[in-house]
Amino acid sequence: MKKLINDPRAVVDESVEGFGLAHADIVTVSTEPKFITRKDAPVAGKVGLVSGGGSGHEPLHGGFVGVGMLDAAVPGAVFTSPTPDQIIPATLAVNSGAGVVHIVKNYTGDVLNFETAAEMAEAEGVQVRTVLVNDDVAVEDSLYTAGRRGVGGTVLVEKIAGAAAERGDDLDAVAAIGDRVNQNVRSMGVALSACTVPHAGVPSFDLDEKEIEIGIGIHGEPGRHRIPMENADGITNRLLEPVLGDLGIASGDKVLLFVNGMGGTPQSELYIVYRRAAQVLADKGVSVERSLVGNYITSLEMQGCSITVLRLDDELTGLWDAPVHTAALRWGI
């Protein structure tokens, strides 16, 4: 394992510290307990947005704290959800009285820790609503699993719910917009290589030169199945088809197409995937109205990508376009 780190156990502390130094104009970092808030939090009258989860997915979530998106991000250890004693003070710190929405990716750990925190924050007088993100079509949503995971769709939920909060929507309305995005977004990912969790020191799975993992999540976990390596167009077809099928995308639909890198894949390759996905959508008569291409929700240095499609309507498009000023996503300001 070769990494630009000092002590494997200090990775999150030092990285968040560096993040705070680099973006002192946008965020404030609390170190004990660890969370990141928007510099001007709490914003009077505005609903607060808090998300969080394991570290190792950067820029998610810290990179999305700022005007028009999150009010706070709560980083756990690498690939480990944060604890209530971080989430509670983050929630209190961004509550202006208008209540707080928790955006939670659907993993047992995240759900349980945010649930506890929400209960305790409510006990301290903060109204909390939870938006659960579960957009990963690789996982069957059934009684026999922990349900679908939250992956790429999370970025879009955070941006769009953030814009709703920024324009002054009330607590229930912000949560409803978040839910609506979640209902209209699906994703699926592929890994060409594993990642190495610093404290583990070995790759999270073993994959040979000719294999890829289809249907991975974002925690370096193996996917649903392993197949022989294919070319970019073939892989793109494989990821896109279940996404479109599950969403029921049809000719005439308007979508946002998001090709996300898992951290170790060059941008040029993401655009090759984007190209194919755009072709497929054009062939189906679907109009790609907005695009996002890059490393936004990652698994450390994993090679691979995910494709996310969000069905747009005018309101969601308007909220997507609304100004945002965070470390990782910025426009209009």
Place this chain on the structure above:
Amino acid sequence: MKKLINDPRAVVDESVEGFGLAHADIVTVSTEPKFITRKDAPVAGKVGLVSGGGSGHEPLHGGFVGVGMLDAAVPGAVFTSPTPDQIIPATLAVNSGAGVVHIVKNYTGDVLNFETAAEMAEAEGVQVRTVLVNDDVAVEDSLYTAGRRGVGGTVLVEKIAGAAAERGDDLDAVAAIGDRVNQNVRSMGVALSACTVPHAGVPSFDLDEKEIEIGIGIHGEPGRHRIPMENADGITNRLLEPVLGDLGIASGDKVLLFVNGMGGTPQSELYIVYRRAAQVLADKGVSVERSLVGNYITSLEMQGCSITVLRLDDELTGLWDAPVHTAALRWGI
């Protein structure tokens, strides 16, 4: 070699096509010959800015085409400078009559191809000035080398000269600002792993689990020397010291600190490097006025980073802050 590509020889074509599709609101892509122009080029009365070089460094240069930065980018084959028959039409396409500045990284191939193109564009009546970027302190600038390479500083030259052109500076003034940035910027990089050029199919050098290459460029070439792996703080010290020494940075100076990822390194690690660099600068009494952290000039999926320091004055700071709207760098618009 596992990559999200189709045909190794179609990588640049397909990637640029995908880029054009994803950013059709910002750029226009010409395919034969291949170059990328700002959607509204030529902008009446404005000096045109053209840069280019081998592909594989994305988002450089295509990701920097747009308002406030480049008017055109000319991508060569992977790690191979483009040819005059691409550079000439790109130059003509962005010339509004106010002349064109070529921003050229100092590599023999880039210099020769841009030189030829400039000559021929001049013959067609376009006034051309060239800003040569050579900020890499890893290479001795002597009679016995091809001189210093252009690396991370290129991004800053493109942003700041782009802002000067956008505010209406004339041809000589834009070139002078570009030169001033180049004179005040230095960089140095490290590789933890090699990258694999698609047409070559094997890693560009062999490095074992316990070694790193210090003083690499951006073409997957080996560095000046190979040393045993060190921790992030140690590596940061090693990169930063020659950069600061060569620039003659002293207490009281104001700087922009740019920590750049080589493509395969997680953002969290870049922030650990940033943290240490910021500490060193603070200890020296240097004020970090502006920051940039992320993958901006890369070597495919190489793991590693470079550190770039630019000495700021009020004018350069103002031009850095000026609005920019490109695929990879955006603010104020």
Place this chain on the structure above:
Amino acid sequence: MGLDVDWAVRWLTLSAQAMADHRTELIELDRAIGDSDHGENMDRGFKAVLAKLAEAPPATPGAALKLTAMALMSKVGGAAGPLYGTAFLRAATSLGDATDIDPEALAAAIQAARDGIVARGKAESGDKTMVDAWTPAVEAAAAEAAAGNGDVLKVLHATAEAAEAGAVATDPLIARKGRASYLGERSAGHRDPGAVSTALILRAAAGAAE
């Protein structure tokens, strides 16, 4: 003779030792069907327990377990943090202010712990989670306590053995809860890391009484 606060402190100390010793093994188990962090999480959590024990030595076994619950809840994270946190909290509540724990109280505390995990995590037996170690342990403790010989050590040994067997029995199961469930059938053939950490903790409880 029952179990006192010194036993509880020894138990938690031995548990911390076990998490440190088996850290890599638990990471490796989690790597196969999860995300490679269970050993790290538990090690970090129990180190925090030790720090708290040193800071403010508890007066009763219940107080020791409550402090443990709080430390695990705030330092482990992931799925295991809230689940073990709830388990220790419920066990602490079940023990109340008792200074000396007899077999019945012990069996009741173990049952309370398991019930807390099920209440939080909604897993059933056979879902390939830590519940598959806790449930046989609860049954063994109840049976041993019902035998009525008053020997807490015997109860603890039976509990530990049952938990260990329960952990081993997760090998062929297909996970239906937690992160391993994403793997579907690929989760079969691997041992559940949380069941193993449960067995280690319950073995430490017996070791502390020897």
Place this chain on the structure above:
Amino acid sequence: MGLDVDWAVRWLTLSAQAMADHRTELIELDRAIGDSDHGENMDRGFKAVLAKLAEAPPATPGAALKLTAMALMSKVGGAAGPLYGTAFLRAATSLGDATDIDPEALAAAIQAARDGIVARGKAESGDKTMVDAWTPAVEAAAAEAAAGNGDVLKVLHATAEAAEAGAVATDPLIARKGRASYLGERSAGHRDPGAVSTALILRAAAGAAE
């Protein structure tokens, strides 16, 4: 008998073949002290030359070389593109409209090519570049032509041999121009890829005359 346009077309065809055959070797040489693209660049460039030759067959050797210059300049890129482009352009100019090339004209064209490379790239002998293959080739061609036996094949053989020896002689050199110069002393012990491609091209010239 001198060299005509058929020879020129055979030469360029054999050169293209040589670049394809040695593509991997040239990439490998460039990988050691450069950026792994020289073989790919030359292969792409000479494939473009073949396409142009097929499109519009040239009437004279000079026209064939001019077309080659244009194709290489527009398809090779990197350092090699402009350098070989200039070399073939200067050689074409030197040959003029001649339809039949004698030893003196041949030697003069080779010298013009080398001088063009030096004018563009500013490398001196011993800088570990393609110049280190061209310069001995120029000297051998001049010497053979001066011997006055009128045999162009002999000139071509001498030229190829000298270029090959020149390429081998780059092994111990420390590069002072081009990308390899960034490596400093680490460039010693490797053969310069551009010198090798030069030797291959000049060997093809002899082959085409056999």
